[in-house]
Amino acid sequence: MVVNSPAQIAQESADDYNDNENGLITGATLKRWKDDWLNERPDGITGKLVIIQVTEGPGGAEYIAPDDKHVFTYLIDNSRWVETRSNGVIYTRSMVPSGATMDALLQEFDIDPHNDMIVIAMGTGGYFQAMVRGRAWYAFRYWGVKAENLAMLDGGNSWLNGNGLEPADFAAAASAAPGTGVASVKTLEDDNTAMQATLQDLLAVLPDSDTNVLDDGVFIWDARGTDQYSAGEDDGTGVPVADYMTTFQNNGSRQGHPNGTLQLNFTNMLLPAEGYRYRDKAELEAYLNGETINGEEFVDGTYQPVGVGNAYQEGDTIYTFCETTYRAMITGAASAVILGKPTRFYDGAMVEWNSLSYLLDWNGNYILPIDSPWRTDVVSFFRPADDPSKVEPRQIDDAYADNTNAIILADKAYKTGSSPSDDSSSGGGGALPPNPCGG
Numbered sequence: 001m002v003v004n005s006p007a008q009i010a011q012e013s014a015d016d017y018n019d020n021e022n023g024l025i026t027g028a029t030l031k032r033w034k035d036d037w038l039n040e041r042p043d044g045i046t047g048k049l050v051i052i053q054v055t056e057g058p059g060g061a062e063y064i065a066p067d068d069k070h071v072f073t074y075l076i077d078n079s080r081w082v083e084t085r086s087n088g089v090i091y092t093r094s095m096v097p098s099g100a101t102m103d104a105l106l107q108e109f110d111i112d113p114h115n116d117m118i119v120i121a122m123g124t125g126g127y128f129q130a131m132v133r134g135r136a137w138y139a140f141r142y143w144g145v146k147a148e149n150l151a152m153l154d155g156g157n158s159w160l161n162g163n164g165l166e167p168a169d170f171a172a173a174a175s176a177a178p179g180t181g182v183a184s185v186k187t188l189e190d191d192n193t194a195m196q197a198t199l200q201d202l203l204a205v206l207p208d209s210d211t212n213v214l215d216d217g218v219f220i221w222d223a224r225g226t227d228q229y230s231a232g233e234d235d236g237t238g239v240p241v242a243d244y245m246t247t248f249q250n251n252g253s254r255q256g257h258p259n260g261t262l263q264l265n266f267t268n269m270l271l272p273a274e275g276y277r278y279r280d281k282a283e284l285e286a287y288l289n290g291e292t293i294n295g296e297e298f299v300d301g302t303y304q305p306v307g308v309g310n311a312y313q314e315g316d317t318i319y320t321f322c323e324t325t326y327r328a329m330i331t332g333a334a335s336a337v338i339l340g341k342p343t344r345f346y347d348g349a350m351v352e353w354n355s356l357s358y359l360l361d362w363n364g365n366y367i368l369p370i371d372s373p374w375r376t377d378v379v380s381f382f383r384p385a386d387d388p389s390k391v392e393p394r395q396i397d398d399a400y401a402d403n404t405n406a407i408i409l410a411d412k413a414y415k416t417g418s419s420p421s422d423d424s425s426s427g428g429g430g431a432l433p434p435n436p437c438g439g
Contacts (some may be wrong), residue, residue, distance in 0.1 A: 006317050011147045022150060024338055027155065031166075037049050042117060042148070043115060045115065050109070054173075061161045063171050065168070066171065070140050073218040083098055085407050089398055089404050090394055104182045114183070127330075135329055141195060170265050185414070196345055203379065204221070206258055206379050216260075219313065222261045223320055224266075229299075248385065248390075251392035254380075257381055268287065288312035288430065289312065301381060317344060320346070328345060358372075361393040362390070374404065
């Protein structure tokens with residue numbers, strides 16, 4: 001097993017996305033492949049072209065047309081890319097799927113992660129669809145699929161129809177799942193679990209105060225809006241939110257952000273008028289440099305722009321999150337797949353972080369005891385809920401756990417064959433949280 005670091009997992013895009021053979025690809029590249037797969041497939045790929053759409057496209061562009069011989073198109077929706085799991089302290093919704101879940105998916109759709117080229121497409125273009133596309137990419141990459149075997153298709157189907165693809169490149173129906181696969185993530189030799197930053201990992205890199213530290217080797221990116229980052233102190237225009245409780249999600253105990261976090265909304269990565277494709281690489285790089293693009297830039301805990309040169313520092317590892325690390329899949333893919341920056345996803349995200357508090361829930365119980373080592377309220381800027389009756393009880397596993405790495409440890413054990421079933425961290429299927437991505 002080869003254990004890779006975030007720097008080793010990252011891949012940098014060509015300046016022109018048309019030149020990419022993996023990572024982020026364009027409709028023109030996909031058309032060249034699908035029209036003559038055996039002759040045009042990327043070097044080193046000997047298997048099928050497997051296109052996964054996370055939603056059906058609009059009428060006339062429902063599915064990228066398969067030939068069901070060398071090119072297959074499957075609909076695999078958002079519920080398959082997340083799972084409720086415990087990190088040892090708390091059960092959290094929408095975590096990376098377990099090994100057994102991934103194996104079931106590989107076998108249902110007969111995906112060979114060693115030899116196939118896996119392309120993940122939005123179907124209907126949209127912010128949420130781009131998030132789910134990112135969750136699918138993350139699941140494959142986390143479990144060890146090599147970068148050379150994996151790509152995300154840039155843009156939604158209706159926009160691609162005329163931007164690299166043609167009407168004849170679409171079909172009304174997807175391929176039927178054959179259910180004949182035999183592959184397992186256990187055979188993938190890369191351990192990419194470092195893509196996931198655990199609660200413990202994030203706690204270890206936070207500064208003592210809510211300041212933008214430039215020389216600590218980390219860059220913590222909140223992909224939510226300024227309204228949530230500020231807990232309603234700033235709606236993004238310098239004006240307070242009338243009712244700060246409207247910035248809360250999932251009946252949380254508090255709102256705010258971890259110390260030292262900078263904020264830039266995930267929406268700035270994509271161009272809705274162009275099929276929700278990614279902005280050009282140079283613009284994404286400019287954002288990380290602290291520059292202003294289209295009136296938006298990174299801000300710090302004062303809600304002011306950090307300024308050119310005061311955002312990402314060369315060599316930093318990026319930690320990105322949102323409420324449930326759906327929105328952060330868009331920011332993290334920009335940094336890890338396009339810009340080639342070492343990137344880790346805090347998968348537990350703010351739905352987990354804001355839960356780990358010495359604050360009351362609607363049953364009159366403190367979510368964590370005052371002496372739990374895993375309280376995050378002590379290293380955060382936050383505003384508590386204005387009434388405990390609005391705070392849903394959380395499923396605490398062990399408030400005094402030795403670590404918060406149960407998911408990572410279970411997944412490593414599954415890959416090496418030392419885990420007999422899926423893992424003890426699983427707590428159910430991939431039900432989407434009530435509000436995964438916010439407004």
